[in-house]
Amino acid sequence: MNPNRKKDCILGNRDPGRRTDVSVESIVLRRVRLPLTVPYRLSYRTFESFEPIIAEVHGPDGRVGWGDGHISPGSSAETREGGWAICRDMASRIVGSQADDAIGDIAERIHMSKVAGSALITALEMLEEAPLLNVPEDIRLPLLAPVNGLEANEIEIEIEEKLAAGFRTFKVKVGKDVDADLARLAMIQKVVDDRAALRIDANRAYDQDQGCKFASSLDPTGVELFEQPCAAEDWDANAAVAETSNVALMLDEPICDLTDIEKAATIKGVGFCKLKLKRFGSLACLKQGLECVRNLGMDPVLGDGLGSEITNWMEASVAQTLIRNAGEFNGFLKASDRLFETPLRFEDGDLILPKGFVPRLDKQRLDRLTVEVAEFAAA
Numbered sequence: 516m517n518p519n520r521k522k523d524c525i526l527g528n529r530d531p532g533r534r535t536d537v538s539v540e541s542i543v544l545r546r547v548r549l550p551l552t553v554p555y556r557l558s559y560r561t562f563e564s565f566e567p568i569i570a571e572v573h574g575p576d577g578r579v580g581w582g583d584g585h586i587s588p589g590s591s592a593e594t595r596e597g598g599w600a601i602c603r604d605m606a607s608r609i610v611g612s613q614a615d616d617a618i619g620d621i622a623e624r625i626h627m628s629k630v631a632g633s634a635l636i637t638a639l640e641m642l643e644e645a646p647l648l649n650v651p652e653d654i655r656l657p658l659l660a661p662v663n664g665l666e667a668n669e670i671e672i673e674i675e676e677k678l679a680a681g682f683r684t685f686k687v688k689v690g691k692d693v694d695a696d697l698a699r700l701a702m703i704q705k706v707v708d709d710r711a712a713l714r715i716d717a718n719r720a721y722d723q724d725q726g727c728k729f730a731s732s733l734d735p736t737g738v739e740l741f742e743q744p745c746a747a748e749d750w751d752a753n754a755a756v757a758e759t760s761n762v763a764l765m766l767d768e769p770i771c772d773l774t775d776i777e778k779a780a781t782i783k784g785v786g787f788c789k790l791k792l793k794r795f796g797s798l799a800c801l802k803q804g805l806e807c808v809r810n811l812g813m814d815p816v817l818g819d820g821l822g823s824e825i826t827n828w829m830e831a832s833v834a835q836t837l838i839r840n841a842g843e844f845n846g847f848l849k850a851s852d853r854l855f856e857t858p859l860r861f862e863d864g865d866l867i868l869p870k871g872f873v874p875r876l877d878k879q880r881l882d883r884l885t886v887e888v889a890e891f892a893a894a
Contacts (some may be wrong), residue, residue, distance in 0.1 A: 521772045523573035525622040528799035532646040537614045542606045543571040546887040549850040550788025557718050567823050568602055570638040582641030583632035583791040583825040603889050611893035616638045624798050635890045640798050647798040648832045650872045651839045659684040659841040667702050675705045679739040684841035690720025693729045709737050716742040723752035730760035740787050743767040757784030771806050780811035789816040792830050805837040818843030824854045831866055
């Protein structure tokens with residue numbers, strides 16, 4: 516991440532259609548635990564729950580903005596304790612100021628925790644009625660579904676159920692054992708039988724040799740892309756895998772600003788970049804990033820599969836005209852509790868945003884799911 520590039524993006528991409536007269540009167544920060552309906556297995560961790568930081572920013576006349584960010588232990592150098600401390604410090608600094616000034620203050624410090632900073636900035640953007648959150652007409656956005664099963668019988672049952680639910684893109688997690696991963700992928704391809712596209716995700720778990728072996732050995736039938744084989748910081752290893760891969764590579768964790776996108780575009784075999792709101796700092800920067808990926812000849816994929824309903828709604832709103840593949844803003848489907856009074860609508864494989872949709876959070880449910888609170892009020 517280039518701290519100056521991110522700061523400049525946030526400060527230089529303020530939407531002219533926003534409200535500029537909104538003050539920050541109080542802030543409530545919450546650490547929330549969202550139990551999952553089934554464990555979510557990644558190469559580096561199995562999640563039983565998601566634990567986002569949720570920011571609630573109050574302005575005049577009852578106005579409120581929401582933002583959140585999920586720090587995934589093991590995904591980056593950020594820690595949940597560190598992100599919580601930085602978020603509290605940022606909130607204490609900006610309460611009582613104008614929302615515009617508050618965003619500028621956070622942009623100066625977002626390098627300390629991009630997830631905490633993004634949670635606050637997006638809440639402030641909602642408070643300012645950011646036009647990127649407008650839904651001018653009904654929209655349907657196809658979503659991806661993970662394949663969690665490990666054995667042939669459970670894989671078959673799971674895939675048939677998800678096909679019946681309308682999903683047409685599946686994510687297959689790999690990264691523990693190359694031969695076992697290839698065998699499981701082959702089982703999944705056999706069951707899917709070209710009825711859906713497959714995204715394969717190693718979550719940075721392979722070293723270069725393992726990544727090259729897997730990528731050069733996989734059957735490309737029905738496979739859309741191979742995601743993040745090696746460590747985020749090891750660009751050379753990922754480039755080596757991209758050169759040998761039977762399918763296009765997608766970079767995920769290294770993609771945090773425009774500099775990263777530009778670097779990815781120079782690597783032969785990289786055809787996709789995945790963007791997440793919690794890494795880009797603001798709605799406007801996320802939009803600019805998606806446009807940049809396509810302008811440089813790649814395809815963007817958007818979404819945080821570990822995000823709550825708040826993040827997923829915001830990502831879907833930005834995605835309205837900017838992506839043309841299955842969204843990964845599907846974390847809300849994994850949680851056993853929903854946060855909105857009117858939950859995000861899912862139907863036949865699609866997330867549906869009705870015209871004019873503006874969410875309201877279910878405060879009683881949110882209180883039940885909250886494990887820690889910090890409150891700040893203007894003097």
